[in-house]
Structures are given as structure tokens and as C-alpha cells.
Amino acid sequence: MKRFTAILIAVSLTGAMLSANSPAVRADGTQITVSSTAQLLAALQNVRAGDEIIIREGIYKPDASNGKWRAFEAVASGTEDQHIIIRSEDPEKPATLCGLTPESKCVLYITGSFWEIRDLKISTGCKGIFLAQSEHSVISGCEVFDIGAEAVHIVDDSSYNLVENCVIHDTGLYQPQYGEGVYIGSAMNSTEYGFECHYNTVRGCQFGPNITADHVDIKEFTYGNLVEYCTFDGTGIKGQNGGDSFVEVKGNDAIVRYNTGYRNGCEKQLYGFDMSNQLDDWGRNNKFYDNKLYLDSEEVNIVKGWKCYAECCRNTADPASCTYFGNRVLSVRGYVLAGDANEDGQLDYIDPAFLRDKLLGREVPHISPENADLSGDSSLNAADLTMLKRKLLQNDTKEKAQIYVDFRKEESGKWRMTDGLGTKTVTFRVSSKPDAGLNMGWGYWDPYYVDAETGKQGKWNQLSLGTVKLNADGIAEMIVELPPDATNVALEVYSASDSAGKLDKDEVTLDAVITS
Template identity: 40%
Template sequence: MLAPGIYKGSFSSDINGAFGQPIVIRSADPSSPAVLSGNSTSSGYAMRVRGDYWEIRDLKFTNAQKGIILDHSNYSIITDVEVYNTGMEGVHFRDGSSFSTIQNSSIHHTGRTAPGYGEGVYVGSADGAGYNQATHYNTIRNVVFGPQVTAEHVDIKERTLGTIVENCIFHGEGISGANYADSFIDVKGNDAIIRNNVGYQEGNHTITDAFQLHEVVTGWGSNNIFINNKAHMDNSEAYVIAAYNNANAKAANTIRTPSGNMYKGNITAYVTDVQLK
């Protein structure tokens, strides 16, 4: 339990908690959260966890190259945190971290030194990166992204399964276009569920699609589902959901304002019970 104040350094632990007995790091006073500040936006982490069953709660993370990193950390929860002023990504589920969640949080002003790598939440790793890519069944829930998240707000990498992104808000101001960053979400894994999210383009015409799917590795980028998502776009040209190469998804209850392009590529629109009522 941390008292209000700024704690400077790169914090790391490889200790495991257990089911029903997680390791908890939190602020003593949630109304005045402690700040874990790294040493520089050009290197290091604000916090890196390499153990299972952690709960990270009511804290702020800033001034590091990467904000919060979970490495082979399973069944961990990040909740009610703020991550900002990072050189690269804000939060990373990496190296096989599975069944973990970030929720009720905000992430903004990422990519201060490397805009093309300033993802809000990064799930898995790129092919060939050297980490365990089997980073499965993680959840991003009720997170406000932006402004100034310079890459994708959520990047779901190849060889990941079952990522859920729900009840999130995406503010497009700041998406940079660097390193192909031109959407709120990139899905390159399989069986992801993207639901009940709202995105705002906010005059940023670098955003070519609200949500994208890509087949980076053969057989991946497939069997994904989009339900009840709303995109506030500034022109009719940008697509809401676009699938490239052989990537594919099903989509239902998609709302676009103003009217304009909805689906591109292998997107199957279907009707749910919500639409029929």
C-alpha cells in the first residue's frame, strides 16, 4: 500500500500470488493516488510484473519508455489506473501473459519518443520478436484511450486468442500514422470479441478505418466478432471495420455517424436479437 507521493524508479517483481490470495499493490488513498514514475521516456518500465495473480490498483504510471508490462503473468488485474507520458506503449500483455485484465482506467499521451510504437494496450508480440506469442484470453474493459495515443489504442497481435475489448472509449486525436498506425484497434489474432465501444475520429484524417483486421501470419486474423460498436467519423470515406488480406470477422449492430462506408473486405454482417426487438 503506497502513501500519496511520487515514487521514482523502474519497479519489477517476479513473485507469484495465488488464486484468492493475489499480490496487491495499490494506493492508500484512491482519491490521491501514488505516482510510479520511471527514469526517462527513452528507457525502462514504470512497472514490470513477471508473476501470476497480481492486482495493480488506484495508481498512476508515467515517465518511462513503457508503462506497465505483464510478462508471463497470468490471472492478473490492472484496475483504476492512469498511464501517461510514456515513450512507447502504455500497457503490454507480453510473453504468454493470459487470462489477465485491464479495466476502469485511462491511457493517454503515449509514444512521446516513438510515435509508431505508442500503443495504448499491446496484446502479444509481433512474429519474430522473441517472446511467447501465446498470449490468450485477456480483457480490456472500460478504458478511456486518448488523447495523444500515437499508435493503435489496442493492438492485438498474431497468434493470440480470445482477446475481449469492451465498453471502451477511443479519442482519435493524436493517432500519428507512423508505422501504419491508422485505426483505433488492429486485430491480427483469432476469436477476439470487440463490443460496446465508441470511437471518435476528432478531425484526425490519419485514421483510415475505425477498426482493422490483418492476416500477418497465415491462418491468423480470423473468426473475430464485432458487436454494438459506434464510430463517430468526420467523413464518409473512412470505414468502420476493414479486413485486409484473408482476415475476417462478423459484425452486428454497428452504428456510424455520419453515414458512410461501413465494411471493407471479408466482414459478414448479421442480425442479433437486439436488432430484432
């Protein structure tokens, strides 16, 4: 492997590359300072684009005779240039908004886009914060606790919203089976809300203790939701209604990255991250990478998902023997893609941000020197960053990554691959002595094959590769096409020889297994 040197140079990036979901600059509007529940209710009822509701320290709780399902409610939208802001006057002494009891009322229900909900305590309601029919809204710096069901619900066609730097704990006090921390979307049997909840971000939040269900639940019919830089405390997970993990993904194209989770001996937590195939074509193309999980037991999977497609890379677990589980869960060693600095298999705004921080000596979760070295001079410097910015600005992002997948040596001359290779074209790269000949085969398990005579399910399929001739460098590549349900793929050397005679199988090495 080439040796790389990072050269410390300060280089600026365009704003578009620096962040996603950043709130727009708010134009001048009306500032409304409130110090009573009646004033807060009135302000929410009359709020308009550009307004800022400033709440003084205190406890705000509606009259018991109000009778509405929502303790505090607003139906209004800001604009891209004029957000609506509701916040505590002093973030160090936050105002507390309460429902009546954990059995009744949603505490704060917002219908509309371009809201900023900042530095509030939300407590004592059946549900905490609802965002409905909302786009480009932000929930930041809030503490949500003592909630009967879920704490934050992004629902009813709400997309491009951000939940950041919040503390969420003690949920599910009344309905533990629905005690999620953040719930994105709606279950497929819902008839009340729209399902289109896409590209929302949960970032930098602290979850737990005593969140009784999944800390983040991403529902079917959703695309592109992101969970990153969060901390999870599994204490108090009840395991009811499938709520038995830090994050459960039922949608497509979700990313879960840079998080840290502590199971803390919670026996009801069965998985670090969980996927569920609720219906055809959902639970697909999700990614889990660079997460650190402390799971207490090797029986707890890092990621689980049967019939769900996912790529998992560089996740670390304690115990180290924890594994992935799922016939379509792909364990990835790395991605090769020019410009993919954070090595997640795609080019996006994160890559120049990570490379910039690396050049400035800042800590980043992961950097790939090989992918980031666009200038090819075996060092990381301003030239690489400039070329990467240009690549993104010119939308030169169509190239697909080469995916180097996981495998293990099972015995001399035999290797077992990760699951998740079904439907893929796979290249096996082997090496031995130059010009050697290898008699080889490969095989896979089909878990869905049913024998027509016996009714027995499952079948091993063994296929010959014939004699594989190595080149003058002692390398050969074999390409195979895998059927959709292939699992437990194995590659085997039956015998090996060169011009001097028979070779030992241990003289043959599987160097890489590559797909795209």
C-alpha cells in the same frame, strides 16, 4: 414480428454466469505500507502471495544510477486464493510511479500471476506497465500517461488478465510508431517473448487523446481477446507502422463490442477498427458489434480487413455512409439462436446477465426478444431466464446460429450481398405471388482468378438457377455453395410470371439471405 413484453422480476444468477475475469477473494497476508522509493523497491523485491503493498500519496522515482531497464520490478506470483495487491493508499490521491524519461525504462514490470495493480499513476517511462508470464491478473483504475512507447503490454504467455477502468493517454512520445495504449501479445518476428496471450479483457477504459498508434493492438498467435465498453479519442494518432485505428486485430476469435470511438478530425486515422493478415490462418473469426463510431468522413471504414474473416453487426457510424471493407468481412443483420439474448451468435454468460438486467429495467446495449423468449409466450419473464440458466448449466450450447446477412437492392429484380460469404452455404429466400415461376441466376467476382492468356486478374462468374417455383405461400428458397474467394455476390431475376401472365420484377422481393 411478434410483440414482446418485458416483465420486471428480480431473479438471481449463479456467480459463474455473472462475470468473467473476476478476482478471487484475497486471503489474509502481510500489509506493507510504503512512503519512499527505497521502501517500494524493497517491498516489490520481497513480495509474496497474499501480500498487499499500499503506497502513500507521492511521486516514486528510482535513482538515475539504478541502471536497470525496469524502474520498478517484481518477480513473484500470487495464488487463486491469495492475490498480490499493489495499490494507492487513497484512490482519490493516487501515488505516481515514474521512470526516468520517456526514452528509458519500463515503469512497472510484473512477472507472475494473480496480481492486482490498482489506482496508480504510471508516468515518464519508455513503457508503462508490463505483465509477463501472468495469468488472472488485474490492472484497475490506473492512469498511464507521458510514455515513450506503449502504455500497457500484456506479453510473454500471459492470458486471462483484465485491464479495466483505466485512463491511458499521451503515449508514443519517443517512438510514435510503437505508441499503443494496450498491446496484447508479440509480433511474429519477436524472439524474446512467448506468443501465447489469450482471453485477456480490456474493459471500460478511456483511451486518448494523444495515443500515437492503435489504442489496442491484438497480435497474431493470440485467441479470444476481448475489448468492451471503452471510449476512444483518436486525437493524436500518427498513422506510423500501421497504427491508424482504435483497435487492430491480427489474432483469432477476438471480440470488440459496446465501445464508443471519436476520430475528432484526425486525418491519420484511416479506420475505426482494423484487421491485418500477418500470416496464414490468423486474423480469423473475429467479431465487431454494437460499437458507436464518430468518424467525420465517409472515406473512413468502420472495419477494414483484407483476407481477414470477421462478422460485423449493429455497428453505427457517423457519417452513416461509412462502410465495411474486406473480401471476408461479413455484414450481419442479426442472429437467430435460442437463448442468445444479446444476439451475438453464441450462448455464453453474457446472455443471462443481459436478460436479468432487462427484466430489472436496466439499460443493456442490445437484447433480442425473439432469441430470449425460450418459453414461447411472447413475453420476457423469469421463466425465460430460468430456462436460459439451465441451458448453460447443462452445456446445451452446441446449436449454431442462423446468420442473417446484409444485402441491398441494386435495381429491379437484382440484389447485391455483403462480402464475407466465401466458403459458406447461403440460402436466398424470395417471395412474390403464390405459385409464380421465376427465371433466376446468381454470380460472384473472383478477385484472384488470373487469365492464362492475358494475365488479367479477376473474373465474374454468372450461374443459372433455372426456373424457381414459389410455393402456395409465395415463397421459395435457393441454396448455393460459395467458393473461398467469392466477393460481390449478386442474385438476379431475369423474368417472372404466374398463371395470369408476366410479372414485373418489382413484384419479387428478396426477404432474407441466411448462412451459418
